[in-house]
Amino acid sequence: MNSTSSIITIGREYGSGGRQIGQEVAKYFGIKCYDKELLEHAANESGICKELFENHDERPTNSFLYSLVMDTYSFGYSSSGFTDMPMNHKVFLAQFDAIKKLASEGPCVMVGRCADYALSEYKDCFSVFVHADTDWRINRLSQKHNKTAKEAKDMINKTDKSRSSYYNYYTNKKWGAASSYNLCVDSSKLGIDGAAKAIIQAIEIFDSIKNK
Template sequence: MDMNTIITIGRQYGSGGREIGTKLAEAYGIKCYDRDLLQLAAKESGLCEDIFNNYDEKPTNSFLYSLVMDTYLVGGYSSASFLDMPINHKVFLAQFETIKKIADQGPCVIVGRCADYALAEYKNCVSIFIHADINCRIERISKLLNLSEDKAKEVIHKTDKRRSSYYNYYSNKKWGEAKGYKLSIDSSVVGIDGTIQLIQDYINIMEKQL
């Protein structure tokens, strides 16, 4: 199925966002980037991959957005300002640049990592947020990770809080707020396959207008 759209997926933990992204990419015959984006960013920046794993979608109170953007605009990885940056700043910047490089190569699906914010100026980018009823998410995570319902609920809340803090701190938008995305879908209502179909229908309509 031919298409020319970049799909970014923000997701509540347990909503099936990763599965949806993977199946969408398979349907279109394109690449889905999730944690493998960290490997690419590590390779491009020359930083250790373990560092990216440790800082993956984790907020930090010491982040200075203007400093990062100044570095991004001025010199890239070889600039003195980049070399002098705290490590968490370097990780965010490296991911930011890697997301743009991936998008420049053609259609793809990117899960998380503020990808929608990084690609905000790309007209062929569809930003999606997947959410779901908390009870459905608890049931999904309980089965997936073999956890009790109470433990699954705890993991869900902690993960959502981490993702929300990361996104809200590093972007100029609010995580999960519908107006910040092209589509916001409740996967517990329409299911995984129904969510995929809704996204494909939207893309079909959008591409006819480009």
């Protein structure tokens, strides 16, 4: 059995196959892969209904100005209390806590949801970003979801914009920028299997250096 002591986080462009790649990496190491499962864990831990997590999932804040005000209170941890903060912040913080809790249970793969930021102080965390050529993503989504090229492109633009705004806002880093991650992989050049293998190899190198 191949093993790792690392927590792998995967950010991804829409249609790049990030979730599938994450699942392959997790399967190789015999560890769990959390994608939308993170929402369920966060809902269970926080008592906020799962539908609210799905509605706010990797979407930017609805009230940007109000959120800027709330930042002054460190996401609402002030005398006014947790209940006064907007729902998008409650959802983010609940996910943040769920990510940390799951990471404390041992090695795993976490897809999206600013997991790299939530675990930035963990020495065992290795962050990856999966990107791909737009035409390749359009073709992949068209086939997968039976969409026209235009529909697939619209889905890509909308989802990437949403994920980017969400990540940039909450992390103060730049979504998709090489400097924000430990490794960036182009799945349109390597293919899904090739991208998974590249990440696995990088993790094995990271583990060997880290454990010296």
